Amino acid sequence: MAIHIVDRRLNPGSKSLENRQRFLRRAKALVQGAVKKTSQERDIKDVLEGGEVSIPLDGMDEPRFRREGGTRDMVLPGNKKFIEGDWLPRPSQSGGKGSGAGEGDSEDAFRFVLSRDEFVDLFLDDLELPDLAKRKLAQTESEGIQRAGYATSGSPANISISRTVGRALARRVALRRPRKDEIEALEAELAACDDSVRRSELLAQLEALKAKKKRIPFIDPIDIRYRRFEAVPKPVAQAVMFCLMDVSGSMSEHMKDLAKRFYMLLYVFLRRRYKHVEIVFIRHTDRAEEVDEDTFFHGPASGGTLVSSALVAMNDIVRTRFRPSDWNIYAAQASDGDNMTSDSAVTGQLLTNNILPVCQFFAYLEVGEAANYTFDMPDSSLWTLYERLRNDGAPLSMRKVSERGEIFPVFQDLFKRRGKQERVA
Amino acid sequence: MAASGERLFEGADWDFPILQRIHDACEEIARKELGLDVYPNQIEVITAEQMLDAYSSVGMPLFYKHWSFGKQFAFQEASYRKGLMGLAYEIVINSSPCISYLMEENTATMQTLVIAHAAFGHNHFFKNNYLFKQWTDAEGILDYLEFAKGYIATCEDRHGREAVERTIDAAHALMSHGVDRYPGKKTLDLRDEEKRAGQRRQHEESVFNDLWRTVPNAKAKTKAALTAERRHALLGLPQENILYFLEKTAPRLAPWQRELIRIVRHIAQYFYPQSQTKVMNEGTATYVHYRIMNRLHQQGRITDGNFLEFLQSHTNVVFQPEFDDRRYSGFNPYALGFAMMQDIERIVASPEQEDREWFPDIAGKRDVEGVLREIWSNYRDESFISQFLSPALIRRFRLFHLHDDPAESAGIKVDAIHDERGYRRVRRELARQYDVGFVDANIEVVDVDLDGDRRLMLRHTTVKGAQLNETDTRRVLQHLADLWSYDVALTEVDGTDKVLKEYVISPRAAAVAA
Numbered sequence: 001m002a003i004h005i006v007d008r009r010l011n012p013g014s015k016s017l018e019n020r021q022r023f024l025r026r027a028k029a030l031v032q033g034a035v036k037k038t039s040q041e042r043d044i045k046d047v048l049e050g051g052e053v054s055i056p057l058d059g060m061d062e063p064r065f066r067r068e069g070g071t072r073d074m075v076l077p078g079n080k081k082f083i084e085g086d087w088l089p090r091p092s093q094s095g096g097k098g099s100g101a102g103e104g105d106s107e108d109a110f111r112f113v114l115s116r117d118e119f120v121d122l123f124l125d126d127l128e129l130p131d132l133a134k135r136k137l138a139q140t141e142s143e144g145i146q147r148a149g150y151a152t153s154g155s156p157a158n159i160s161i162s163r164t165v166g167r168a169l170a171r172r173v174a175l176r177r178p179r180k181d182e183i184e185a186l187e188a189e190l191a192a193c194d195d196s197v198r199r200s201e202l203l204a205q206l207e208a209l210k211a212k213k214k215r216i217p218f219i220d221p222i223d224i225r226y227r228r229f230e231a232v233p234k235p236v237a238q239a240v241m242f243c244l245m246d247v248s249g250s251m252s253e254h255m256k257d258l259a260k261r262f263y264m265l266l267y268v269f270l271r272r273r274y275k276h277v278e279i280v281f282i283r284h285t286d287r288a289e290e291v292d293e294d295t296f297f298h299g300p301a302s303g304g305t306l307v308s309s310a311l312v313a314m315n316d317i318v319r320t321r322f323r324p325s326d327w328n329i330y331a332a333q334a335s336d337g338d339n340m341t342s343d344s345a346v347t348g349q350l351l352t353n354n355i356l357p358v359c360q361f362f363a364y365l366e367v368g369e370a371a372n373y374t375f376d377m378p379d380s381s382l383w384t385l386y387e388r389l390r391n392d393g394a395p396l397s398m399r400k401v402s403e404r405g406e407i408f409p410v411f412q413d414l415f416k417r418r419g420k421q422e423r424v425a
Numbered sequence: 426m427a428a429s430g431e432r433l434f435e436g437a438d439w440d441f442p443i444l445q446r447i448h449d450a451c452e453e454i455a456r457k458e459l460g461l462d463v464y465p466n467q468i469e470v471i472t473a474e475q476m477l478d479a480y481s482s483v484g485m486p487l488f489y490k491h492w493s494f495g496k497q498f499a500f501q502e503a504s505y506r507k508g509l510m511g512l513a514y515e516i517v518i519n520s521s522p523c524i525s526y527l528m529e530e531n532t533a534t535m536q537t538l539v540i541a542h543a544a545f546g547h548n549h550f551f552k553n554n555y556l557f558k559q560w561t562d563a564e565g566i567l568d569y570l571e572f573a574k575g576y577i578a579t580c581e582d583r584h585g586r587e588a589v590e591r592t593i594d595a596a597h598a599l600m601s602h603g604v605d606r607y608p609g610k611k612t613l614d615l616r617d618e619e620k621r622a623g624q625r626r627q628h629e630e631s632v633f634n635d636l637w638r639t640v641p642n643a644k645a646k647t648k649a650a651l652t653a654e655r656r657h658a659l660l661g662l663p664q665e666n667i668l669y670f671l672e673k674t675a676p677r678l679a680p681w682q683r684e685l686i687r688i689v690r691h692i693a694q695y696f697y698p699q700s701q702t703k704v705m706n707e708g709t710a711t712y713v714h715y716r717i718m719n720r721l722h723q724q725g726r727i728t729d730g731n732f733l734e735f736l737q738s739h740t741n742v743v744f745q746p747e748f749d750d751r752r753y754s755g756f757n758p759y760a761l762g763f764a765m766m767q768d769i770e771r772i773v774a775s776p777e778q779e780d781r782e783w784f785p786d787i788a789g790k791r792d793v794e795g796v797l798r799e800i801w802s803n804y805r806d807e808s809f810i811s812q813f814l815s816p817a818l819i820r821r822f823r824l825f826h827l828h829d830d831p832a833e834s835a836g837i838k839v840d841a842i843h844d845e846r847g848y849r850r851v852r853r854e855l856a857r858q859y860d861v862g863f864v865d866a867n868i869e870v871v872d873v874d875l876d877g878d879r880r881l882m883l884r885h886t887t888v889k890g891a892q893l894n895e896t897d898t899r900r901v902l903q904h905l906a907d908l909w910s911y912d913v914a915l916t917e918v919d920g921t922d923k924v925l926k927e928y929v930i931s932p933r934a935a936a937v938a939a
Contacts (some may be wrong), residue, residue, distance in 0.1 A: 003448050004467040004522065005441055008475060009529055015478040016498040023495030026590075049846040062493055063598050063900035065866050070891030072829040077756070078747025079825040079842055086839040087826070112499035113506060 024118065030055040035122045036408070053119075054111040097198045124269050145229050154226025163225040165191070171223060177216040178209040239328040239360075240278040241270055242314050245296070246335035248285045248305040255367040259334035260297055261407050262365055266332055267293070267416065280317055284310035290317065305383060308346040315354045324358035331355070332363040337380025348385055356394045363414050368402035433726045437532035444468060444527075447537045448544065454720045455545040459713060460794050462547040464523040464563060468540065471526050476513070477502055479526060483696070484516045487570050489577040489688070491593055517543035519551040521563040534731040538738065541717040546710025553802045554705070556698035559608060564586075566695060573688045580681050592682050595904035596668060596689035599839030601865055603690040604697045656875060663869040667905070668693070670870050676879065677910040686908075700803045701861055708762020709801050711743060712770075715763070747824070760937065765809070768818045769797060778815060811856035812824070819843045819851055826854045831890075836929050863888060868915075879911040880929075892926060902930040 024031060034053040075085070082088075114122070150163055186209065190202045243263050249257065270277045281296035282288055286305030288310040314331065322329060339347065356362060364386050379387070390396040399410045427685040433450055434443045448466065455461040471479070481498035482488035514531055518524040524544040527536055551557050562569075581589045596603070646654075657663070664670045668690040672683045699706070718739075722732040747762035769787070772780045773796050776788035787796050804812065826841040841847030841854070857863055867886045874880040885893060898915070906913040915928040 003445070003452075003465065005444050005448075006467065006469045007441070008469045008471045008526075011475070014474070016481050017493060018490050019481065019492065019495030020498055021495070022490060022492040022590075023499060025938045026492045027496075060496065061900075062594075063897040063904075064601055065868060065885075065901055066897050067866050067887075067891040068894050069831065070754065070887070071831070071889040073840075073854050073857070073889075074829075075824055075826050075851055075858065076748035077745055077822040077824055078749065079823040080749075080844060082825055082839045084839060084842050084844070084847060086835045087835045088839065090836050092827075112503040 024114075024122075027055060027060050028122070030060070030322075032122050035114070035119060036412075053114055089265055100220060120268065120272060124272060146232050148228050148230035150225040151228040152222075154227065154228065158226045158229075160225050160227045164223050167225065168219045168223040170240065171220065172216065172218070175216050176212075178213045183209055183213070237328060238276055238278075238326060239274060239330060240280060240322050241266070242280050242282060242317075242329070242331040242332040243267075243296070244310045244314065244331060244335075245281075245283045245331075246285075246305065246307070246310075247283045247301045247303075248338070249302045250305060250338045251336050251367070252369065254369060255336050258367040258401055258404065258407065259365070261404065262334055262367075262401070262411065263332070264297065265407065265411050269411075278322075280314075282310050282313050282317075283314070288313035305338050305340060306343050307335065308343050308350055311347060311350040311355055315350065320359060328360050329358050330361050331359055332365065334365045334367060336368070337366045337382040339381050341381065344381055344385055347382075349387065351386075351389060352392075352394070356389070356396070359395060362394070362396050364396065364398045365410070366398065366400045368400060431722070431726065433537070434533040434731075435728075437534070439533040441758055444470075444536060444540075447529060447533075447540055450721060450726055451537070451541045451545055451717050454641075454717045455549075456711065457543075458720065458794070459545075459716060461545055461549040461713070462552060462796060463545060464521040464552050466544045466548065467524045468523040468544060469524060469526050470529055472529055476516070476526065476528055478503060479516055484518060485570055486518070486567070486573055489570075489574045489593075491597075492590065493594075493597065505891055510824065514541045515539040517547045518566075519547075519557060519563055519695075520566050521552075523548040523563075524553065532734065534734045535738065537721070537727065537731075538714055538718060539737055540729055541714035542710045546713035546715065547706060550702070550706050550709045550801055553798070554698070554702060556701060556805055556807075560698050561695050569691065573692070576684065576688065579938065580685065584679075584681065589685065591907070592685050593689065596686045596909050598673075598901045598904040599667050600689060600693045602868055603666060603686075603693045603904060605666050605669070605694065606861065653872075656873070660873060662873075663884075664873045665867070666690075666867045667868070667870060670931065671905075671908050674873075675909050678908065681909075682825050698805075701807070702857075703758040704756075704762040704806045704859065705767075705801065705804060705809050706762070707758045708764075708766045711739075711759050711763040712766035712797070715739065764818060764821070767795065767811060768815055769793075769813055770928070771817075772815065773797075777817070783815060784813070806859035807861070810859060811852060814852045814855065816843075816848045819848055824851050824855065826851050866893060880910045881905075881911065881913045883913065883915045885915060885917045887917055887925065890909055890919070899930065901926055903933065905931045906932040 031053060034055050069352060161375075180398075183206065186202060186206045190199065190206065193202060213354055240241050243266065245259050245263065251259070267279065270279060279293070281291050281293055282295060283301060284306065284308040285301060286309060287303075290313060292298065310333070318324065318329060349395055364382075366380065366383055386398055390398065397414055399414060400409050401407060433446050439447075448468065477498065479486070480501055481494045488494070501559070514528060514535055516526045522935050523544065525539070525548075527539055531539060551561075551563060557563075577589060577593075659672055661670070668686050670688065671678070672686045675683075676730045678686075718727070718732070718735050721727050722729075727735075743757070743760045743763045745757050745764075746754075770793050772784055772788050775819040776784070781788045790796055800809065800813065820843045823843055825839060825843065826847070827837050828840040829837045841850035843851065867888065869884055869886075870881065871884045872882045874882070902913055902915055911934050912932075913930050916924055918924055
């Protein structure tokens with residue numbers, strides 16, 4: 001008998017991927033809540049590794065008609081000492097009844113593993129850069145392909161069959177190509193005809209028709225049409241994010257750690273969600289320098305504090321590399337809030353005159369010591385300055401952070417998707 | 426084909442020619458010795474990941490997309506990763522050709538076991554058991570699933586994923602009440618109808634007696650009763666197949682929604698025989714692989730070492746923990762089924778006096794394979810157990826019957842044990858545990874208020890005082906009301922028609938059928 005042995009191992013796996021995505025989409029609100037909850041307890045690196053979450057099953061259950069209670073009869077194996085007519089005490093309620101209880105438990109706490117991508121996507125889902133307004137027809141990468149009518153030349157893969165056949169039909173009708181049944185009718189008449197004069201007439205007619213049919217092909221190269229495609233440039237929103245970090249001596253290890261965590265998150269968020277976002281890293285003590293991401297996150301540095309130096313550096317970079325009319329410009333600054341008193345005026349001026357007018361959004365994160373005394377202290381010089389600017393209506397957003405756990409909520413708060421009206425406060 | 430005595434394989438490794446040899450060797454034994462009659466076999470080798478995929482689409486090679494399968498997959502994947510759950514060695518599909526999936530990491534011995542078990546044991550059962558013959562179409566199922574998948578995908582494109590999902594959710598909730606339990610009567614064609622009418626007239630003439638005229642008539646039915654009767658006849662009420670009823674009569678469903686319900690209903694029906702034959706199906710397959718492996722070993726085609734490996738996994742499969750064991754979670758269908766098949770073999774081949782009294786039809790009949798094939802074809806779990814569970818087996822398993830009446834304060838009563846007085850009662854109660862009539866709640870559509878608010882009325886006749894779980898029932902009824910698009914009422918009654926509880930649910934505003 002015939003038997004087929006098929007090797008399916010090389011078939012693409014993850015047939016269930018789509019079902020899984022549907023499930024996640026449906027459970028989105030629940031999973032997202034769970035993701036946020038777990039992410040607060042974890043290190044940034046771990047968050048980005050994905051992992052197990054557990055969600056309540058409300059709304060995700062599949063109800064069935066299920067019966068409970070009533071008289072129960074059961075047959076069990078393994079009788080050792082019972083005889084007919086014995087009475088057994090009921091097991092206490094808390095103990096559960098073995099088989100019955102198991103099902104319920106697994107339903108309440110539904111736990112499953114999210115992959116790294118799923119986790120990060122859900123984590124970053126409702127975040128966005130505010131006011132991504134300036135769109136521009138930009139370079140090469142942004143080209144898309146779109147259908148654009150038909151052409152007389154092209155690759156065989158692009159032949160439009162319906163077009164081609166339609167045109168061939170029109171041509172055949174127009175040139176009166178003899179149809180098959182016409183020829184057949186003549187042939188039949190010829191076969192039935194005895195009269196020789198009529199016969200030769202018919203023969204000539206038939207000959208002419210056949211010749212004509214040969215001359216006019218069924219499909220001619222001039223009928224062939226190809227689907228035409230056109231490359232169209234797509235507008236992209238270009239954006240640049242300036243990360244300004246204070247690494248001066250007054251910043252303790254703890255503060256630097258907080259600031260770096262914040263930027264790490266910002267970095268992942270931008271890389272993942274915006275293909276066309278440039279990131280510029282600037283760190284400063286009493287002087288500022290542009291560094292690459294590795295130095296920014298890992299390089300040691302220390303010194304005095306001049307906030308204006310970072311702003312000057314940023315201003316220079318904007319002037320030379322990012323024309324404000326073409327670019328959406330964002331900045332995120334992290335500092336402990338200390339600044340030389342003499343520098344405040346300069347900083348304020350730079351911000352109001354040069355930086356804020358070109359920025360879509362400026363986030364300021366003030367990092368504090370772990371102990372909560374920070375919030376009892378008078379506001380730092382930078383905070384006071386920024387607060388005044390904000391009250392004047394600058395697109396500034398400010399938050400204070402002193403604990404690791406606060407990073408995630410603050411981050412999400414800063415970049416939460418907002419309605420058009422609701423300005424960043 | 427390998428000559429008798431030639432080894433099929435050495436060690437644990439296998440390749441495709443070896444699989445072919447194994448299959449041929451098994452086939453020879455299955456056909457010549459056991460007389461099995463199977464669909465053509467198709468053996469597919471898959472990876473563990475693909476096995477997990479298959480789990481979440483109820484084992485079928487193709488299935489429509491739905492979030493609930495994704496949920497199941499996420500859950501199973503998590504427990505598999507944590508090591509809480511092992512994967513099956515195989516999955517077999519009731520189709521022609523009969524598809525068996527083998528895991529790639531099985532050893533050669535395990536592949537032999539699995540081929541004997543699935544490709545011959547299950548395969549024979551699928552092809553010959555009356556329930557499968559009656560309710561499933563092995564040739565057509567894969568094509569039907571293909572159609573279903575395509576149709577649902579098209580519906581999603583056309584009507585939006587959410588609308589489709591809502592309909593399927595609702596249909597899934599009612600899936601257990603979407604099967605026909607009895608083959609319906611066939612509608613006669615005109616000629617047969619005429620023939621029958623003629624026969625009826627003849628019969629009336631032949632039994633005509635003028636005296637009947639003098640017998641006082643029963644009271645004429647009221648007009649209301651007559652309209653009710655007519656309505657019931659028109660709607661085919663009472664109807665226990667709720668999905669069928671919705672598909673045919675729900676007033677406001679779009680045609681594509683009816684088709685979706687039909688698809689879910691057909692699939693439920695396809696799996697219906699499997700739920701009724703777990704013990705028999707696994708018993709048959711286990712018995713067949715046991716016979717084949719033993720014969721292969723006798724013929725010297727597998728080594729002693731391979732045979733020991735087989736015995737170890739076989740023993741694990743047919744292990745039945747006792748009721749006070751921590752591992753106990755109900756009867757293991759493999760254990761019970763295999764034990765019963767072996768017991769029948771014993772009764773047929775070398776019966777005791779007791780067996781002759783209990784099983785006069787088969788005791789000492791000598792044709793073991795013939796008797797077993799006959800049983801495999803004509804029984805389901807419930808009838809199989811109530812016919813063939815022998816006193817000897819009841820003693821071996823030391824079965825006992827507990828009766829738990831919540832009203833009884835003294836506790837749980839031991840009603841019967843493995844003794845002369847208890848055999849029949851134990852056997853009857855065990856058979857009842859496998860009776861679909863008792864396993865699923867008995868819910869019927871009884872009426873529709875056509876003159877008033879089009880309310881759909883259902884009735885749940887309780888058995889032994891077990892009522893429906895309220896939360897779940899409200900949710901299911903909500904789905905039902907959304908499909909029906911008018912109010913739905915469910916009444917729970919006991920055997921004496923006393924009303925225990927009533928539910929009335931209205932459809933949601935954004936109901937499925939808008």
